[in-house]
Amino acid sequence: MTNSELKSKIVAAGMTKIKNVINDFEERITELKAVTLTDQTAESASQTESRRDSDLEMLDNLYGQLEFARQEERTLQLIDPRSVKNFVDFGAVVLTDKRNLFVSTGIEEFEVDGIPYFGLSTKAPLYKNMAGFTVGEKVSFHGIEYLIKEIF
Known part of the structure; x- marks a missing residue:
């Protein structure tokens, strides 16, 4: 896919x-x-x-x-699923070593094909810490370090 x-x-x-x-x-x-x-x-x-x-x-x-x-x-x-993102931004899917994030709204966790994704609001502190980051960068939040593995 x-x-x-x-x-x-x-x-x-x-x-x-x-x-x-x-x-x-x-x-x-x-x-x-x-x-x-x-x-x-x-x-x-x-x-x-x-x-x-x-x-x-x-x-x-x-x-x-x-x-x-x-x-x-x-x-x-407002999100166009065909829109490709190469940095953490509204509408991006961000795969990290800790969890899969969907930068959208605070819709909490849901699954797609058995894989969990977490709806992350652009107002959330975690988003504010990682906005604009790209693949390979790390962000720390509340003592947890997230490695960004993929963005689309």
């Missing part, structure tokens, strides 16, 4: 991962709204109001997380 084909699979897997996160948030919001807006049990008014306030606060938090995940999805859509 060529690096271009692999990168296409990595981008697609990253999109699948973030879409699953978005779907999970949407399901949780739907479930919580159903309980919060329709729950008319026999509890005392103060207990119901207190719980409803707590549920509304949780809903607000979930909506914030959902919007963040949607922004991450929009960021991923």
Whole structure:
């Protein structure tokens, strides 16, 4: 498989991962709204109001997380898998001796053909330490040294 084909699979897997996160948030919001807006049990008014306030606060938090995940999805859509990188930059796949990185968004770890990749945000401290580096260079982060073996 060529690096271009692999990168296409990595981008697609990253999109699948973030879409699953978005779907999970949407399901949780739907479930919580159903309980919060329709729950008319026999509890005392103060207990119901207190719980409803707590549920509304949780809903607000979930909506914030959902919007963040949607922004991450929009960021991923900016990546052209055919774009070849020769230095650590947004959209690059960076293979090191410690882990495989996909410079994109903080989508955490996902697999492509059984190989783990870690979605690394350009806001992450590790990215800031290695931005612009090329193959063969080493970067240290929190006492761990990473040797860059391949970039595409």
